[in-house]
Amino acid sequence: VTSGLGNNAAPQKQIRRGAVVRALNNAKGDWSLTQVPEVEGAFVALDPATGAIRAMVGGFDYGKSKFNHVTQAWRQPGSSFKPFIYSAALEKGFTPATVVNDAPLFFDAVTTGSQPWEPKNYDGTFDGPMPLKRGLAKSKNMVSIRVLEAVSPSFAQQWITRFGFEAEKHPAYLTMALGAGSVTPMQMASAYGVFANGGYLVAPRLIERLTDSQGHVLLQTDAPTLDDSMRTVDARNAFVMTSMLQEVTRSGTAARAQASLKRTDIYGKTGTTNDSMDAWFAGWHPSVVAVVWIGYDNPKKLGDRETGGGLALP
Numbered sequence: 006v007t008s009g010l011g012n013n014a015a016p017q018k019q020i021r022r023g024a025v026v027r028a029l030n031n032a033k034g035d036w037s038l039t040q041v042p043e044v045e046g047a048f049v050a051l052d053p054a055t056g057a058i059r060a061m062v063g064g065f066d067y068g069k070s071k072f073n074h075v076t077q078a079w080r081q082p083g084s085s086f087k088p089f090i091y092s093a094a095l096e097k098g099f100t101p102a103t104v105v106n107d108a109p110l111f112f113d114a115v116t117t118g119s120q121p122w123e124p125k126n127y128d129g130t131f132d133g134p135m136p137l138k139r140g141l142a143k144s145k146n147m148v149s150i151r152v153l154e155a156v157s158p159s160f161a162q163q164w165i166t167r168f169g170f171e172a173e174k175h176p177a178y179l180t181m182a183l184g185a186g187s188v189t190p191m192q193m194a195s196a197y198g199v200f201a202n203g204g205y206l207v208a209p210r211l212i213e214r215l216t217d218s219q220g221h222v223l224l225q226t227d228a229p230t231l232d233d234s235m236r237t238v239d240a241r242n243a244f245v246m247t248s249m250l251q252e253v254t255r256s257g258t259a260a261r262a263q264a265s266l267k268r269t270d271i272y273g274k275t276g277t278t279n280d281s282m283d284a285w286f287a288g289w290h291p292s293v294v295a296v297v298w299i300g301y302d303n304p305k306k307l308g309d310r311e312t313g314g315g316l317a318l319p
Contacts (some may be wrong), residue, residue, distance in 0.1 A: 028189060034050035041066070045302050047190045050295040053198035055228035056207040059293060072302075079174075079187040080300060084144045084258075085276025085285040085313065086184030088246055089196065090153050091141055093164035095242050097156045101138035101249055105148045106133050112179070124150060124183065127132040127277065127312070138249050142257030144275065146183055167237035168196035169206055184276060193287050200246050200272070201289040204238040205231045246259035247272055254288065258314045275313035280306050288315040 029039040048062040063073030140148030159178035175186030215224035250272040254262040273288025297317040
């Protein structure tokens with residue numbers, strides 16, 4: 006048997022009789038050879054009002070690896086972390102109309118305490134002064150850094166704990182504005198749930214009920230009732246952030262979301278880390294929050310121009 010690669014593909018290779026191969030059947034009924042991907046991924050969806058987990062995919066193949074990337078993979082969130090910085094800015098008096106300059110920045114070694122840092126926008130361009138809402142929609146790094154500089158990294162570090170993040174995993178430096186800390190996909194889903202449910206931090210629930218072989222209930226976990234004891238963010242903060250993140254899926258880096266689904270009640274944020282090592286999309290509508298992560302177990306580039314919008318969002 007030879008692989009049915011096209012004329013422009015790599016040279017055909019013989020497959021030995023008895024070899025175990027993977028085959029893929031497409032929508033037309035055609036078969037082609039495929040292989041186990043090296044890249045890994047995770048997906049988790051939950052109900053923001055109750056924390057009930059609706060779906061959890063911890064990796065490509067449980068037979069290949071028992072590692073659950075949803076709960077065990079600590080990765081950099083990149084730009085998908087920016088909404089929590091912007092939420093801190095709203096608390097400090099910023100509004101979606103506040104104008105912030107998307108202009109180059111440079112920090113010398115004295116300022117950073119280590120190496121000189123000259124951050125860039127993903128597309129390498131600078132668009133000058135723009136409203137905060139536009140800066141988030143276009144995921145402008147310079148805007149995020151200036152916002153964090155204005156509210157102070159120490160304030161933002163404490164503010165993000167309201168979403169369930171651990172302060173020590175997000176050092177209080179300006180790089181926090183670009184998602185340089187560490188999160189798990191489960192943490193991200195729970196955190197975005199705070200926006201989705203109007204400001205309440207609800208713990209994820211994997212098990213609803215346990216019964217024995219006769220059907221007797223051994224354990225029942227009731228859905229929480231959202232009350233002030235669970236409120237961690239003002240309703241107005243969550244409302245304004247929801248409005249800003251709707252613009253991301255309408256005209257920003259995640260515009261494919263509303264365009265593909267033909268609906269406007271979709272909110273979210275893409276995320277791409279330095280050198281495209283991690284690709285994220287976190288999004289919701291009022292009854293479900295979902296987070297997708299894609300990357301290699303041993304971090305390396307996913308590709309020169311790969312992004313959360315191109316890999317994770319679809």
